[in-house]
Amino acid sequence: MLQGKRILLVIGGGIAAYKALDLIRRLRERGAAVTPVLTASGSQFVTPLAVSALAGSKVYRDLFDLTDEAEMGHIQLSRSADLIVVAPATADLMARMAAGRADDLASTLLLATDTPVLVAPAMNVRMWDHPATRRNIATLRGDGIAFVGPNDGSMACGEYGPGRMSEPLEIVAAVEAHFRAGPLAGKHILVTSGPTHEPIDPVRYIANRSSGAQGTAIARALIALGARITFVTGPAEVPPPEGADVVRVQTARDMLAAVQAALPADAAIFAAAVADWHVANAGASKLKKTKGGMALEFAENPDILAMVSHLPDRPALVVGFAAETDDVITNATAKRLRKGCDWIVANDVSPATGIMGGTENAVTIIRQDGAETWPRMAKDQVARRLAVAVAEALGNPSAPATVS
Incomplete structure (x- = not known):
C-alpha cells in the first residue's frame, strides 16, 4: 500500500x-x-x-x-x-x-x-x-x-x-x-463509542453496560473504506481502532466538547451509549454511608445527537443509535424525529438478547423513507454493512442509501 x-x-x-x-x-x-x-x-x-x-x-x-x-x-x-x-x-x-x-x-x-x-x-x-x-x-x-x-x-x-x-x-x-483507496477516501467521519461515566464522587460513578464493541467495529469498517476517522470514546472495554484519531473522554459533557472540537465532518455516527443524566450534587470527596440512604440529585446531560443534527453546517449524514427494551421500532422512530438525525440504528437491548456488551447485534435502520430490519449477526458484520450504506449515502446525497 x-x-x-x-x-x-x-x-x-x-x-x-x-x-x-x-x-x-x-x-x-x-x-x-x-x-x-x-x-x-x-x-x-x-x-x-x-x-x-x-x-x-x-x-x-x-x-x-x-x-x-x-x-x-x-x-x-x-x-x-x-x-x-x-x-x-x-x-x-x-x-x-x-x-x-x-x-x-x-x-x-x-x-x-x-x-x-x-x-x-x-x-x-x-x-x-x-x-x-x-x-x-x-x-x-x-x-x-x-x-x-x-x-x-x-x-x-x-x-x-x-x-x-x-x-x-x-x-x-x-x-x-x-x-487506502476506497469509496470514503477523503471523507472525515466522526464516530462516538462506548459508555460515559458520570461521577458520584471521586471514587464512584454511574455508567451502563456498553462495551464500545459496536462503535469500534463501525470505525474500523469506515477506515477500511478509506475514511479519516475521529473516534471519540468513553471508557470502553475494547481497544480503539488502529488508524483513527482517538479522543478519550469520561463524561457526557466531555464527549460534547470533543465532538464540537472534531467538527466539521462529512458524517457523524453516534454509537456511544451516553448517559442521559449526571449527578448534580456529586461529592468533591468520597461520600460516606449514612443511615437512611443517600439522596442524589440528577441534572440532564447535553443532547449531543440533537445538537449536531440541528447545526447550520451539520454533517451531510447524521446517524444516531437507539438502544431500547420495549416497543423498539416505535420508540426509535420517535427518537429520529425528535433528534432531527437522518438515520437511527435501533436495537433491542433487553437482558434476554445479550446484545448490550455482547458480540452480536440485531438492528433496524430507520430513515425518513422507511425502515429495514437486518438479521442478527456479528457486530463486525453490522459495521461493514453500515459502512457501505454510509459510503453510498455520501457518494449520492440526493438519493436515500440502501442498507442491504
Whole structure:
C-alpha cells in the first residue's frame, strides 16, 4: 500500500523521538520513501547519523542552509511529499503549528504546505490535559490536521495517563489508512463509542453496560473504506481502532466538547451509549454511608445527537443509535424525529438478547423513507454493512442509501 509513497517525517524534541527510528524502518519496509526533518530539540534525543542511516536519506535540520535554500528548499520539501508525519508532535511544536509560526525549518515547512499532515502527539499527561493544548488541538483539527493517539501509558517522568505517543505500527496503520483507496477516501467521519461515566464522587460513578464493541467495529469498517476517522470514546472495554484519531473522554459533557472540537465532518455516527443524566450534587470527596440512604440529585446531560443534527453546517449524514427494551421500532422512530438525525440504528437491548456488551447485534435502520430490519449477526458484520450504506449515502446525497 505504501510502495512509492513519499513521507516527510518531522521528528520533534521529546523522549518519544526514539520511536521515530523504528517508525522509519517500518515505513521503509512497506515501500515508502522517508525524508526526515529533525528539529533542534529532536537532535538532543536521536542523532542525525542514526536517522539518516535508517531513512537512507539526508536529514534536513537548518532553515538557513544556503545550498538547500538556493532553490527554496523548504517549499520543495513541504510540497514534494505525499504525506507529512509529525512524530513526536510535542506540545510546543503543536502550539507553533496552531499559531502559524515559522521560526525553524519544521514549523516553516508545515506552514508552507498544502500536503496532508498527520501528527502523533507525545507529552506529559498534564501538558496534554492543559486548556492551552486542548485549544491548540481544536485549532489544528479545524485546519484539517489528522491525529493518531496519544495512548494512555507510563511516561518517562513517572506519571501515567494520556500523552504517550502511539506505537510505530499504530502510526503506520494511520498512514496506510490515509492512502487506502476506497469509496470514503477523503471523507472525515466522526464516530462516538462506548459508555460515559458520570461521577458520584471521586471514587464512584454511574455508567451502563456498553462495551464500545459496536462503535469500534463501525470505525474500523469506515477506515477500511478509506475514511479519516475521529473516534471519540468513553471508557470502553475494547481497544480503539488502529488508524483513527482517538479522543478519550469520561463524561457526557466531555464527549460534547470533543465532538464540537472534531467538527466539521462529512458524517457523524453516534454509537456511544451516553448517559442521559449526571449527578448534580456529586461529592468533591468520597461520600460516606449514612443511615437512611443517600439522596442524589440528577441534572440532564447535553443532547449531543440533537445538537449536531440541528447545526447550520451539520454533517451531510447524521446517524444516531437507539438502544431500547420495549416497543423498539416505535420508540426509535420517535427518537429520529425528535433528534432531527437522518438515520437511527435501533436495537433491542433487553437482558434476554445479550446484545448490550455482547458480540452480536440485531438492528433496524430507520430513515425518513422507511425502515429495514437486518438479521442478527456479528457486530463486525453490522459495521461493514453500515459502512457501505454510509459510503453510498455520501457518494449520492440526493438519493436515500440502501442498507442491504
